[in-house]
Amino acid sequence: MDSRLQAYLDGELPLEGLPAELRARAEEWDGLLEDIRATSPTGAPLGLDTRVLAALEGERNAGPAGWLAWLLRPRMVPVPPAAVLAGAAAVVLVLGLFGLRDDGTIADSRVYVQFVVDAPTAQTVHLVGDFTEWQPTVELDDADGDGIWSGRVPLLPGVHEYMFVIDGADWVTDPHAASYQDDGFGQQNAIVAVSTLNGT
Amino acid sequence: MVDRALKGSDRAFGEIVRRYQDLLYRHAERMTGRRDDAEDVVQSAFIKAHRNLGKCRDPERVGAWLFRIGANSCKDHLKSKRTTVPVERLPDLVATDGDPEREADLGRVRTDIERALHSLAVEHREAFLMKHVEGWSYAEMSETLDVSVPALKMRVHRAREELQGLLQSYGS
Structure with a gap:
């Protein structure tokens, strides 16, 4: 296609700027584009918003039990190449329950989870997730300078999504997570499932 | 509104859905060529958005942020199907x-x-x-x-x- 016609269709050249032989083709294109726009859907069908909100409610009601069953199903776990290139490798260790009263009842059902990531060239590493409202408020520590960063975070029982933020800019998926969830931006959130001893 | 949705307000998120569903749906129906697929894609996009709301760095541009999630959902959907999409008959909108x-x-x-x-x-x-x-x-x-x-x-x-x-x- 003639580059001047492309420029016209890009809005960079007025119709008058085209030679006569291209003007007719430009007008044909205008007609074609008008036809395409005329057959475009006008909007979402009635009730779509209600169905979206009902699906969200259904997902919420599935609760940890449903998620845990889903997590336990065997599956292929994809490892994003970007995370491998970044040299990140993380291990999540559930350390145990805290907050047991003397009588054995649970005062605080939060579980401390240790996050570890191998990021030898990083200057800072933050853990972000639904439990931090995706804000970089949890800074991991590399006290001995060996490039392995770690930190313990109290999490409520349930399924949590998280990522690591290297040097305040690079969002990296944990390549060793138990499972993953598409984040809608071409990356994946890692998932950690936290349960208490009584299975809640 | 994004801040309120992030704090757990279902009403605020519902308002976000109502405000941007047309934008996402029109693109999804054009991309997929099917109304039922477009509805599935939009539903899946809003669920992903809800889950990742905290990653929306600029609440003023939540529409563009949602559109990107919707556009990526369309591409994922089409790539997963990898089949020729039968095109539904479109409504007659041009006067004849x-x-x-x-x-x-x-x-x-x-x-x-x-x-x-x-x-x-x-x-x-x-x-x-x-x-x-x-x-x-x-x-x-x-x-x-x-x-x-x-x-x-x-x-x-x-x-x-x-x-x-x-x-x-x-x-x-």
Whole structure:
């Protein structure tokens, strides 16, 4: 296609700027584009918003039990190449329950989870997730300078999504997570499932 | 509103859904060629958005942020299917004054256009629709899709060339 016609269709050249032989083709294109726009859907069908909100409610009601069953199903776990290139490798260790009263009842059902990531060239590493409202408020520590960063975070029982933020800019998926969830931006959130001893 | 949704307000998130569902749906139906697939894609996009609301760095631009999630959901959906999408009959929106011959002509043109659009590479179709049907500028497309302006122009140029060739081959 003639580059001047492309420029016209890009809005960079007025119709008058085209030679006569291209003007007719430009007008044909205008007609074609008008036809395409005329057959475009006008909007979402009635009730779509209600169905979206009902699906969200259904997902919420599935609760940890449903998620845990889903997590336990065997599956292929994809490892994003970007995370491998970044040299990140993380291990999540559930350390145990805290907050047991003397009588054995649970005062605080939060579980401390240790996050570890191998990021030898990083200057800072933050853990972000639904439990931090995706804000970089949890800074991991590399006290001995060996490039392995770690930190313990109290999490409520349930399924949590998280990522690591290297040097305040690079969002990296944990390549060793138990499972993953598409984040809608071409990356994946890692998932950690936290349960208490009584299975809640 | 994003802040309130982030704090757990279902009403605020419901308002976000109502405000942006048309934007996402129109793109999804054009991309997938099917109403039921478009509904599934939009539903899945809003669920992903709800789960990742805290990653929306600029609440003022939540529409563009949602559109990107929706556009990525469309591409994921189409790539997972990897099949030819049967194009549904579109509603008659152009006045024909009841002229049966004109109605038949327009119907054939529409079918050819839909067939040609769905023969384009997914990224070319996306760029073409955003530019020519949804009215985005290249700068807005670049910011929303995180693709450079020259690359987007190339996609749109290729889409036009491919469309032209396809429509000629159909005799439209």
